[in-house]
Amino acid sequence: MPELYAPEMFQILAPDGTVNKPELVPDMETVEKLYRQMVRVRFFDDRLASLAKQNKMGTYALFGGQEASQVGSAMALKPGDYIAPMYRSTGACIAFGWEPRLAIMYWRGHPEGWRIPDHLNMLPIIIDIGAQFPHAAGVAMGLKMQGKPNVAMSWIGEGGTSQGDFHAGVNWAAATDSPAVFIIENNGWAISVPRAVQSKVDYLMRRADGYGIPGYLVDGNDVLAVHHIASKAVEDARAGKGASLIEQMTYRIRPHTTGDDPKAYRTEDEANDYITNKAPIDRVRKFMTDQKVWDEDREAALKLEVETEFAASLEAADNAPTPDPRALLEYAMVNPAPHLLRQREILEQRIKAVEHA
Amino acid sequence: MTLAAERPTTESTTKVMTMAAALTDALDLALERDDKVVMYGEDVGVMGGVFRITTGLQGKHGKARIFDTPLTEEGIIGTAVGMCAVGYKPVVELQFGGFMYAGLDQIISHVSRYRYRSRGRWNTPMVIRFPYGGGLNLLEQHHDSPEAYLTHTPGIKVVIPSSAYDAKGLMLAAIEDPDPVVFFENIKLYRSLKEEVPTGYYTVPLGKARKVLEGDDVTIITWGAMVQTSLEAAKAAQQAGIGIDLLDLRTVSPLDLDAILESVEKTGRVVIVHEAGLTSGFGGEIAALIAEHALFSLEAPIVRVAHFDTMHSAFNPINHFSRPEPTHVADAIKKVLSS
Ligand SMILES: Cc1ncc(C[n+]2csc(CCOP(=O)(O)OP(=O)(O)O)c2C)c(N)n1
Numbered sequence: 142m143p144e145l146y147a148p149e150m151f152q153i154l155a156p157d158g159t160v161n162k163p164e165l166v167p168d169m170e171t172v173e174k175l176y177r178q179m180v181r182v183r184f185f186d187d188r189l190a191s192l193a194k195q196n197k198m199g200t201y202a203l204f205g206g207q208e209a210s211q212v213g214s215a216m217a218l219k220p221g222d223y224i225a226p227m228y229r230s231t232g233a234c235i236a237f238g239w240e241p242r243l244a245i246m247y248w249r250g251h252p253e254g255w256r257i258p259d260h261l262n263m264l265p266i267i268i269d270i271g272a273q274f275p276h277a278a279g280v281a282m283g284l285k286m287q288g289k290p291n292v293a294m295s296w297i298g299e300g301g302t303s304q305g306d307f308h309a310g311v312n313w314a315a316a317t318d319s320p321a322v323f324i325i326e327n328n329g330w331a332i333s334v335p336r337a338v339q340s341k342v343d344y345l346m347r348r349a350d351g352y353g354i355p356g357y358l359v360d361g362n363d364v365l366a367v368h369h370i371a372s373k374a375v376e377d378a379r380a381g382k383g384a385s386l387i388e389q390m391t392y393r394i395r396p397h398t399t400g401d402d403p404k405a406y407r408t409e410d411e412a413n414d415y416i417t418n419k420a421p422i423d424r425v426r427k428f429m430t431d432q433k434v435w436d437e438d439r440e441a442a443l444k445l446e447v448e449t450e451f452a453a454s455l456e457a458a459d460n461a462p463t464p465d466p467r468a469l470l471e472y473a474m475v476n477p478a479p480h481l482l483r484q485r486e487i488l489e490q491r492i493k494a495v496e497h498a
Numbered sequence: 499m500t501l502a503a504e505r506p507t508t509e510s511t512t513k514v515m516t517m518a519a520a521l522t523d524a525l526d527l528a529l530e531r532d533d534k535v536v537m538y539g540e541d542v543g544v545m546g547g548v549f550r551i552t553t554g555l556q557g558k559h560g561k562a563r564i565f566d567t568p569l570t571e572e573g574i575i576g577t578a579v580g581m582c583a584v585g586y587k588p589v590v591e592l593q594f595g596g597f598m599y600a601g602l603d604q605i606i607s608h609v610s611r612y613r614y615r616s617r618g619r620w621n622t623p624m625v626i627r628f629p630y631g632g633g634l635n636l637l638e639q640h641h642d643s644p645e646a647y648l649t650h651t652p653g654i655k656v657v658i659p660s661s662a663y664d665a666k667g668l669m670l671a672a673i674e675d676p677d678p679v680v681f682f683e684n685i686k687l688y689r690s691l692k693e694e695v696p697t698g699y700y701t702v703p704l705g706k707a708r709k710v711l712e713g714d715d716v717t718i719i720t721w722g723a724m725v726q727t728s729l730e731a732a733k734a735a736q737q738a739g740i741g742i743d744l745l746d747l748r749t750v751s752p753l754d755l756d757a758i759l760e761s762v763e764k765t766g767r768v769v770i771v772h773e774a775g776l777t778s779g780f781g782g783e784i785a786a787l788i789a790e791h792a793l794f795s796l797e798a799p800i801v802r803v804a805h806f807d808t809m810h811s812a813f814n815p816i817n818h819f820s821r822p823e824p825t826h827v828a829d830a831i832k833k834v835l836s837s
Pocket residue numbers: 229268269270271297298299300301302328330331332393397540569571593597600
């Protein structure tokens with residue numbers, strides 16, 4: 142490999158809660174907002190992990206540990222902006238405004254959870270790795286053509302950067318100067334495959350050079366750093382300066398999904414080191430406590446708040462009626478073709494047969 | 499057609515195996531037998547694949563023979579084309595059938611055409627294997643049955659076993675085969691069935707159906723997991739005195755038309771069952787062939803049981819309404835007997 146200048150990893154808040162770029166710390170109101178949102182989505186993830194253990198979820202892609210990376214970026218957006226999420230992005234989606242109740246129902250395979258609310262410019266969650274990047278590029282190109290002041294943001298794993306769609310999306314938005322922010326959440330692992338298998342390059346954000354757009358390397362566990370850089374990329378896009386590529390260094394402390402067992406490919410030490418030494422929530426709490434804007438009472442109140450919200454969301458999701466099987470044939474086509482109408486008749490017979498059984 | 503009793507074996511020792519274990523065994527034997535066989539894909543090396551089909555093989559055969567790759571289906575299939583050109587026999591894994599779409603351009607435009615395009619100079623004798631099928635409530639694109647996209651592609655063989663014995667023998671035949679083979683492994687069948695499987699090397703020929711049940715009244719034609727679904731319905735029908743001829747195609751391309759016609763000429767009544775969507779599913783091709791070759795043997799219109807023409811397994815609590823279940827096959831048997 143040619144000698145490359147090693148980019149510095151952008152960081153505002155060190156893991157021990159000390160500030161290394163004081164001039165870039167936002168106002169304490171923003172810090173607190175980011176903190177509260179991280180605690181909220183992380184609690185959501187913790188609870189879904191335990192619900193999954195009790196067999197009360199479908200397969201769920203945990204994001205716990207990546208809360209700074211997801212919250213810091215999603216909260217750089219404004220209402221009217223668009224997101225193109227992947228399966229790991231539930232934290233970003235909730236921070237962007239997706240109701241936890243719907244997120245729970247989505248991950249239970251309930252059609253009501255799949256219905257994306259009209260007020261939310263959230264594209265569908267994409268399972269097929271990489272495909273969301275060209276979608277985001279298309280949204281961004283369209284926004285630009287309409288002269289709208291909005292941007293598109295999308296996330297991909299470091300594994301996903303090996304897909305052709307990664308190139309198709311980033312290059313397209315770059316070539317058309319479209320307002321898109323592309324985020325690589327580098328969590329070290331693609332299921333069992335370590336980062337090094339994906340690419341020979343040291344930092345994936347270097348690819349930005351090849352597309353002619355700005356590239357950033359960010360401490361993905363420092364929510365202030367993530368939010369700062371994402372906000373810069375978003376504002377540049379809004380100002381007509383085109384697309385950016387951001388690599389956020391984080392870590393997948395949890396199994397790949399609720400169905401995975403990481404013991405088959407990595408040691409627990411690796412995850413534990415991360416949990417103990419690099420945890421994104423702890424460092425902000427330390428910082429706010431040092432700044433005397435946070436204390437145990439406030440922490441307890443926040444905890445109660447997120448617990449109460451989650452409990453209500455879960456209750457609402459639990460109380461949702463079992464989906465009507467007719468949902469299976471809804472939304473297949475705007476004007477259902479005759480073959481779908483015939484299948485509706487078959488479905489009615491099947492429903493009747495079950496009712497009479 | 500090979501009857502169950504005529505299964506060729508080369509070794510007398512057998513072991514009770516799941517389909518998953520039988521496939522691992524086949525891949526192990528193939529690596530041992532032919533040093534041109536290489537295996538790669540996402541998570542197949544260290545972890546042994548998400549369904550653990552390649553478990554232990556990297557430890558035994560080394561990282562040069564079986565390894566993890568960058569995450570790209572186009573890359574996995576496209577490089578396999580190139581590996582073939584320099585003498586290798588890649589046996590590549592895609593993580594799920596629904597992710598074949600991300601590499602479908604390479605299959606349709608190149609794997610299937612290299613030989614024709616170069617007038618025989620370059621061949622693509624690879625095996626592309628993946629888990630497919632519904633019933634486990636995983637995520638979207640983890641339950642598709644994409645065989646019809648492939649049977650419509652010239653030059654490719656499509657194998658879909660329904661038992662441990664067949665899975666091993668068909669896999670070894672697929673690896674030996676000079677044409678490209680796409681090998682479907684049903685996620686529900688991986689570990690739900692067990693049977694005696696020879697421990698040695700044997701092949702089951704591609705293009706030969708298997709008669710699962712003999713009967714005179716209704717022919718059921720199916721493959722993959724739907725063999726079990728149909729068997730449940732067929733056994734109930736048999737108890738009610740209806741004779742079912744149950745045909746497991748084992749490979750949908752090449753297709754054992756002789757076995758189909760022989761059965762249809764006997765029963766005159768046909769039910770076709772597949773997990774893939776109805777419209778333009780492979781059942782349509784089978785129905786057309788029966789119409790072309792045995793129309794006057796039919797006593798009743800052909801009945802197809804298939805998935806609705808919608809996304810597979812989106813909604814866990816209700817998916818069973820859209821995919822074929824034994825009760826749906828039972829209804830089809832009644833229907834085909836009623837006219
Ligand atoms: C096209 C495609 N191929 C394969 C898969 C199966 N798969 C799901 S997640 C995963 C690893 C992804 O790793 P990465 O991109 O780093 O994202 P992470 O899961 O770490 O967030 C794989 C191979 C898929 N979902 N889509």
